[in-house]
Amino acid sequence: MTLQPVLYSEWTKIRSLRSLVWSLALAAVMLVGFGALACGAYGDAEAAEADYDPLAVGFWSLNFAQIALAVFAMLSLGGEYEKGTITTSLTAVPQRTRFYLGKLLTTAGLSLAVALPAAPLMFFLTQGLLGEHGVSLGDPGAVRGVISLILYFPLLTLLCMGLAAMTRSVAATLGLFLPFLFLLSPLSMEVPSLWNITQFLPDRAGLYAVMNLQSDPDVFYSPWLGLLIMAVWAAAAVFGGWHALRGRDA
Numbered sequence: 001m002t003l004q005p006v007l008y009s010e011w012t013k014i015r016s017l018r019s020l021v022w023s024l025a026l027a028a029v030m031l032v033g034f035g036a037l038a039c040g041a042y043g044d045a046e047a048a049e050a051d052y053d054p055l056a057v058g059f060w061s062l063n064f065a066q067i068a069l070a071v072f073a074m075l076s077l078g079g080e081y082e083k084g085t086i087t088t089s090l091t092a093v094p095q096r097t098r099f100y101l102g103k104l105l106t107t108a109g110l111s112l113a114v115a116l117p118a119a120p121l122m123f124f125l126t127q128g129l130l131g132e133h134g135v136s137l138g139d140p141g142a143v144r145g146v147i148s149l150i151l152y153f154p155l156l157t158l159l160c161m162g163l164a165a166m167t168r169s170v171a172a173t174l175g176l177f178l179p180f181l182f183l184l185s186p187l188s189m190e191v192p193s194l195w196n197i198t199q200f201l202p203d204r205a206g207l208y209a210v211m212n213l214q215s216d217p218d219v220f221y222s223p224w225l226g227l228l229i230m231a232v233w234a235a236a237a238v239f240g241g242w243h244a245l246r247g248r249d250a
Contacts, residue, residue: 006093006102020075027068028118034061035122039129047133054135055145056211058126066156073160076107078170096246104161108154115153119146141213148209148227159202159234165241202233
């Protein structure tokens, strides 16, 4: 069996499940909508702050959009274990590596397809709402921020899918990963003794690449390198998921 029918099968699965369609759509809506709301309501107040960064304000909504994106990614694979359809899927595609690759490419490809229009749209909308306090694509760091935001979507998707493959449970993945990603990781930034470690976590590195015009002197690496660090985490999770899928029964 070639990869093409596997991709078509995974595409059919995703579009036939409302929970997957709506969670991915919600990620795009939250990204653009909450970003516009933040800039329109608090843009002037944020611009008066000493540490003001127009990208951080404009892309603030990514903190919420990534929750819906993570749910989409985890459900796309973990949902098969929860519903017991993984056995049917592996019977149809007995080559587990091909099945896993097809699912990864389809899901990450869809998240990339959503991010490609959503990221530039949010940039122009939010920076326009910030007015004189906003930036254009010609400003240093702006293009990097938009590109990093586009790539953040598929990288987070791959990371979450790898974790779901390892745990084989949506509840376990959501229960362990989301509190860490959206609660413990941001809170640990406020503890100076933990900052040297925290800045290398996937979400911190990815958000640093997306939400900063200039390099932060307190961070050991450049914003571009932050995206690479997140990619390494995603690759490790994908490999761990592949190893778990090959080594366990359905």
